[in-house]
Amino acid sequence: MRRPSWQALVALVGIVAAVALPLVDGRARIFLVDEGFAGALVIWAVGLAAVFAVWPIGREVSIEPLFIGAHAGAAYVYLLLPRFAAAAPAYTFGPRAADGSGPVGFGTFLADTAGFWGLVLAVWLLSWLMVTRLSLLRARKRLGALALRIFVPALFGIWLLFLWEVLTRALGVPLVLLPPPSAIGARIAASLPTLWADFRQTFLKAVIAGYVIGSGAGFLFALLVDRVPFLKRGLLPVGNLVSALPIIGIAPIMVMWFGFDWPSKAAVVVVMTFFPMLVNTLAGLDAADRIQRDLMRTYAAGHRQTLLKLRLPAALPFIFNGLKINTTLALIGAIVAEFFGTPIVGMGFRISTEVGRMSIDMVWAEIAVAALAGSVFYGVMALIERACTFWHPSFRT
Numbered sequence: 001m002r003r004p005s006w007q008a009l010v011a012l013v014g015i016v017a018a019v020a021l022p023l024v025d026g027r028a029r030i031f032l033v034d035e036g037f038a039g040a041l042v043i044w045a046v047g048l049a050a051v052f053a054v055w056p057i058g059r060e061v062s063i064e065p066l067f068i069g070a071h072a073g074a075a076y077v078y079l080l081l082p083r084f085a086a087a088a089p090a091y092t093f094g095p096r097a098a099d100g101s102g103p104v105g106f107g108t109f110l111a112d113t114a115g116f117w118g119l120v121l122a123v124w125l126l127s128w129l130m131v132t133r134l135s136l137l138r139a140r141k142r143l144g145a146l147a148l149r150i151f152v153p154a155l156f157g158i159w160l161l162f163l164w165e166v167l168t169r170a171l172g173v174p175l176v177l178l179p180p181p182s183a184i185g186a187r188i189a190a191s192l193p194t195l196w197a198d199f200r201q202t203f204l205k206a207v208i209a210g211y212v213i214g215s216g217a218g219f220l221f222a223l224l225v226d227r228v229p230f231l232k233r234g235l236l237p238v239g240n241l242v243s244a245l246p247i248i249g250i251a252p253i254m255v256m257w258f259g260f261d262w263p264s265k266a267a268v269v270v271v272m273t274f275f276p277m278l279v280n281t282l283a284g285l286d287a288a289d290r291i292q293r294d295l296m297r298t299y300a301a302g303h304r305q306t307l308l309k310l311r312l313p314a315a316l317p318f319i320f321n322g323l324k325i326n327t328t329l330a331l332i333g334a335i336v337a338e339f340f341g342t343p344i345v346g347m348g349f350r351i352s353t354e355v356g357r358m359s360i361d362m363v364w365a366e367i368a369v370a371a372l373a374g375s376v377f378y379g380v381m382a383l384i385e386r387a388c389t390f391w392h393p394s395f396r397t
Helices: 006-024 036-054 059-090 106-135 142-170 181-190 192-227 229-234 236-243 247-258 262-285 290-298 303-340 347-356 360-388
Strands: none
Touching: 059 106, 059 142, 106 142, 142 181, 181 192, 181 360, 192 229, 192 262, 192 303, 192 347, 192 360, 229 236, 236 262, 247 262, 247 303, 262 303, 303 347, 303 360, 347 360
16 A cells, blocks of 8 residues: 555545534534535545545546545535635734624634635645546557546646636635636637737737748758858857847837838747747757768768758757747747737737726736637647657657
């Protein structure tokens, strides 16, 4: 029998707090003791999941109770959340009067809310342990392995959103500081036409055009630099200097050169993506072993044949590394460039405008769309890399 994890032990402590402390203190009115039979079943499910986590029968056996207990507890916490958030402002801290009136002490607040936060702690730690156990599973078939690679990160992201929702609503965080995911999702659903117009202006025009031009030019220039030693010794240091220029200094200049529409933002993306592609391609072209190059010479292969049949295939992992880096740089460059002049559309324009209007939920909606677009863009490049470099040792598992 393996040693119990610390997450499971703390989860058991959380279950004890969720069940015992509200029963000890009669002021625990709304959190667990008055929810009836359904609430008791949920607490038992979470508690049994914690017991299975501490005394596991086996990896395959212990995942199921963890999954059921964690998700049942999460649903129960979400149902309790509106009532908890409504009652939380009633707790004001400070010294109490002699007759017992006035603000409550911090100890009273903990006693009243220990059941709720104990259950939240237990559910979160059980979910953490559940995701950890799922990540250790190995599927025998390729389709199952692909499903696990997608399902486990997605499940972990959903639990992060759940924790974000609980903390922001239970602690009464103002919307201007950090809105809950439910408010951001509602704003996204209510602003789909605006978000689509901004996405089309920023991503489908500026990001894609700048990414293709910048990455393609960096790749072609790397082939030229590799062929001409003077360029590698003379112009490459200058290129590294240009790549260190701050984007907030380049963007206004590009706006003056190419106007306020998307071409100026694409120009900024070109500058940001050119040099990472150049440096990674050059590093990849030098990755071929000297023994392999000597073997190509013994076959009387020229520069073109050596480049196409040896050096470029060996450079593919480095080239795709540059392409994946540029997926995020391109999106960041286009959004920041829109802060310095753009038509009344675009992600960067919307973020800067809505911040001034204190519409923070719309700002987070734009951030969510940008993050989703960047993640999908990166994932597409990763899939293309896997299809082109399946022979690489990193993809043989």
